[in-house]
Amino acid sequence: MPVTEFATKELYRYQNGFNNHLESEAIQGALPIGQNSPQKPPYGLYAEKLSGTAFTAPRHENKQTWLYRILPSCAHPPYQPSPESRAAQEGADTSKLRYIPNQLRWDPFDHNEARDLDFVSGMRLVAGAGDPTLKQGIGMLVYAAGKSMDEKSAFYSADGDLLIVPQEGDLNIRTEFGWLLVRPMEICVIPRGVKYQVLLSSGPARGYALELYQGHFNLPELGPIGSNGLANARDFQAPVAHFSEDFGATASEGSNSFDITVKLNNTLFYTRQAHTPFDVVGWQGNYYPYKYDLGRFNTIGTISYDHPDPSIFTVLSAPSGVPGTAVADFVIFPPRWLVGEDTFRPPWYHRNTMSEFMGLICGGYDAKRGGAGGFVPGGASLHNVMSGHGPDADSHEGARNAQLAPVKVGGGSCAFMFESCLMVGVTEWGLRTCKKVQEGYSEESWGGVKTHWAKPAGKEVRSHLAE
Ligand SMILES: O=C(O)Cc1cc(O)ccc1O
Numbered sequence: 001m002p003v004t005e006f007a008t009k010e011l012y013r014y015q016n017g018f019n020n021h022l023e024s025e026a027i028q029g030a031l032p033i034g035q036n037s038p039q040k041p042p043y044g045l046y047a048e049k050l051s052g053t054a055f056t057a058p059r060h061e062n063k064q065t066w067l068y069r070i071l072p073s074c075a076h077p078p079y080q081p082s083p084e085s086r087a088a089q090e091g092a093d094t095s096k097l098r099y100i101p102n103q104l105r106w107d108p109f110d111h112n113e114a115r116d117l118d119f120v121s122g123m124r125l126v127a128g129a130g131d132p133t134l135k136q137g138i139g140m141l142v143y144a145a146g147k148s149m150d151e152k153s154a155f156y157s158a159d160g161d162l163l164i165v166p167q168e169g170d171l172n173i174r175t176e177f178g179w180l181l182v183r184p185m186e187i188c189v190i191p192r193g194v195k196y197q198v199l200l201s202s203g204p205a206r207g208y209a210l211e212l213y214q215g216h217f218n219l220p221e222l223g224p225i226g227s228n229g230l231a232n233a234r235d236f237q238a239p240v241a242h243f244s245e246d247f248g249a250t251a252s253e254g255s256n257s258f259d260i261t262v263k264l265n266n267t268l269f270y271t272r273q274a275h276t277p278f279d280v281v282g283w284q285g286n287y288y289p290y291k292y293d294l295g296r297f298n299t300i301g302t303i304s305y306d307h308p309d310p311s312i313f314t315v316l317s318a319p320s321g322v323p324g325t326a327v328a329d330f331v332i333f334p335p336r337w338l339v340g341e342d343t344f345r346p347p348w349y350h351r352n353t354m355s356e357f358m359g360l361i362c363g364g365y366d367a368k369r370g371g372a373g374g375f376v377p378g379g380a381s382l383h384n385v386m387s388g389h390g391p392d393a394d395s396h397e398g399a400r401n402a403q404l405a406p407v408k409v410g411g412g413s414c415a416f417m418f419e420s421c422l423m424v425g426v427t428e429w430g431l432r433t434c435k436k437v438q439e440g441y442s443e444e445s446w447g448g449v450k451t452h453w454a455k456p457a458g459k460e461v462r463s464h465l466a467e
């Protein structure tokens with residue numbers, strides 16, 4: 001398909017639901033009936049299984065999809081190290097993460113003003129935990145893309161499932177499974193191994209991403225909330241099959257050249273193959289890319305008193321194996337009513353056994369000042385395991401003295417958090433190369449926190465050490 005046509009609405013038809021077994025045929029009859037791998041699949045297609053869990057994973061966790069395609073994925077020349085490999089060039093080496101107890105905040109990451117980078121070459125690892133080679137941990141990334149990926153290119157990550165949070169610019173994502181349009185205030189998840197191409201239809205793009213080296217995202221348990229609420233299953237959308245026909249008489253005889261880039265252990269490799277990877281005529285399974293509109297989130301909060309834990313705002317959660325403890329929660333702070341009586345309404349001061357990486361999609365955040373040098377869209381913060389944080393001094397004073405009428409906060413705003421049970425380290429790129437770390441963040445936020453201690457007169461002091 002010519003790249004000029006990728007914005008046509010007809011491409012973006014979806015199937016709804018979360019974690020369903022779905023099937024889609026771009027031509028009726030492309031899927032075999034009653035079996036997965038007949039001697040000759042329909043229309044001369046190849047059957048190819050893509051697994052997202054061990055073959056033997058328990059049935060309720062098992063993820064796989066059968067793809068029916070013109071040529072199988074294995075037909076390609078050997079991968080070579082890519083000249084764009086970030087591990088070598090951009091300080092993204094996960095074996096050299098710095099673990100820092102200080103609160104960190106970043107000014108907005110740069111756009112790709114030179115327009116020479118695409119989604120893949122413009123992606124940077126800021127922070128992470130664990131190791132993709134052990135399939136343990138997570139990566140926190142940002143991307144700045146000034147141009148579309150080449151029409152004859154595709155990317156996949158062998159490292160994990162990638163949750164993409166656009167902050168500016170629409171992403172028209174062509175996947176092996178079909179197309180997804182993902183705009184700011186929407187997110188998508190591209191599972192490990194799925195090939196895709198990111199095209200831009202509204203100018204340069206910038207955003208965040210969370211890569212999950214282990215397991216998969218799930219909807220959080222709802223407990224006493226009941227059977228609906230937070231992100232509802234029906235609002236997740238998967239693509240429908242859509243294919244193109246660039247191929248030759250054999251896998252290596254095609255006249256076309258498709259550059260395939262793979263990220264493996266946070267290192268890029270590439271190869272050039274003769275046939276398109278976007279040749280899937282039908283697919284069926286429960287391992288597929290999907291998108292979600294954050295505007296559909298059903299936000300729940302107190303209607304009496306006290307500020308609830310931010311887990312009430314969890315969109316997607318990736319379990320660690322320890323009950324109730326996430327390797328990564330994706331949490332949002334959308335516009336909402338605050339009505340708590342006799343309540344300090346912003347987030348309380350806290351030290352968390354989990355680490356908190358935050359970003360801002362649009363607007364402001366009620367616990368932090370905006371403006372230059374503050375917490376602003378396109379920027380980020382990291383409060384590592386047990387790093388004390390909370391509202392900055394001015395936000396605290398404001399909230400302490402506020403008239404507690406019902407108020408709508410965050411109009412036109414949405415902050416988010418990647419919260420993890422793992423200690424998070426910062427890459428060389430995140431700490432130095434990007435040049436966005438705000439040196440004065442901690443002192444500026446909390447250096448001015450006032451003492452309100454009012455020692456009661458006439459009361460016995462039961463235990464006290466004189467200075
Ligand atoms: O630190 C933050 O701003 C995130 C956060 C928000 C909240 O409402 C409660 C706890 C928390 O960590």
Ligand SMILES: [Fe+2]
Pocket residue numbers: 347350352356383389
């Ligand atoms: Fe926090």
